[in-house]
Amino acid sequence: MLEQLFGSTTRVKLLRLFLNNPSQPFYLRELARKIKTQLNSIRREIDNLEKIGIVKSVQLAASTPTAKVKHQPKIKKSSKKYFLVDSDFILFPELKALLLKAQLLLERSFVSKIEKMSAVKLFILTGAFVGIEGFATDMLVVGMVNRKKLAGIVKDFEKELNHSINYTSMTVSEFRYRQDITDRFLYDILEGRKIIIIDKISDD
Numbered sequence: 281m282l283e284q285l286f287g288s289t290t291r292v293k294l295l296r297l298f299l300n301n302p303s304q305p306f307y308l309r310e311l312a313r314k315i316k317t318q319l320n321s322i323r324r325e326i327d328n329l330e331k332i333g334i335v336k337s338v339q340l341a342a343s344t345p346t347a348k349v350k351h352q353p354k355i356k357k358s359s360k361k362y363f364l365v366d367s368d369f370i371l372f373p374e375l376k377a378l379l380l381k382a383q384l385l386l387e388r389s390f391v392s393k394i395e396k397m398s399a400v401k402l403f404i405l406t407g408a409f410v411g412i413e414g415f416a417t418d419m420l421v422v423g424m425v426n427r428k429k430l431a432g433i434v435k436d437f438e439k440e441l442n443h444s445i446n447y448t449s450m451t452v453s454e455f456r457y458r459q460d461i462t463d464r465f466l467y468d469i470l471e472g473r474k475i476i477i478i479d480k481i482s483d484d
Contacts (some may be wrong), residue, residue: 290321291328292379298335298365299376305338305362326363334375336366377411381475390437391477397430399423401452403478408445410473419447420469422455422481455481 293315297306308326312319329335339359365372394403400423407418421430427449438445450458458466 288325290315290317291325293317294322294325294329295334295375296379298329298363299372299379302365302367305340305364307360307362311363330363333366333369334372335363338362338364373411373413376413377409380409390433393433394421394430395478397423397425399425400478400480402455402481403476404469405475405477406469406472409475412473415472416446416465416468417448418445421447421449422452424451425449452481 294311297311297315306314308319308322311317311326312322315322326335330337338361340362369375394400400421402420402422404420405418406412406420407415409418419434430447430449434445434447455466457463
């Protein structure tokens with residue numbers, strides 16, 4: 281799906297890697313190794329992403345000892361060109377959210393596993409899933425669910441996604457109580473940007 285949208289499988293792989301590791305610089309051969317793609321394809325797509333402004337290049341200096349001397353090693357200074365995502369890019373939050381949503385669609389088993397937990401009354405995706413960085417949670421699950429099982433499902437999905445997920449689980453009674461006292465945390469979720477997967481809370 282994303283390959284059709286972005287026009288290149290390599291570009292999608294690079295975007296996933298960069299956006300999931302926003303502060304991590306990579307050099308070309310490292311990128312080729314990580315996403316298992318030919319170096320020429322990496323160069324071409326990095327050039328495209330850099331022209332668009334999604335990715336920026338930096339020169340990182342490295343000092344390497346070349347010969348041992350009695351008092352002090354001789355140092356050869358070198359630099360290597362690295363690339364990392366430009367978090368100031370105007371569409372950075374939207375791109376990150378889009379990739380997360382696409383990954384969620386590709387991994388339908390994750391949603392299916394949550395839905396099959398019959399006690400779930402409310403299942404909401406927010407935070408990183410909708411492009412809000414630093415939000416208190418990325419996922420809200422309400423109901424009498426097996427928290428150990430839920431944690432296992434989330435952990436497995438995190439491995440596939442290569443991205444950590446902050447999630448919140450609460451009972452219906454806790455949800456109602458937070459509603460009654462106009463809890464700020466819950467209010468921000470319900471009134472903010474979100475994706476509602478399951479909503480049976482009003483049936484109770």
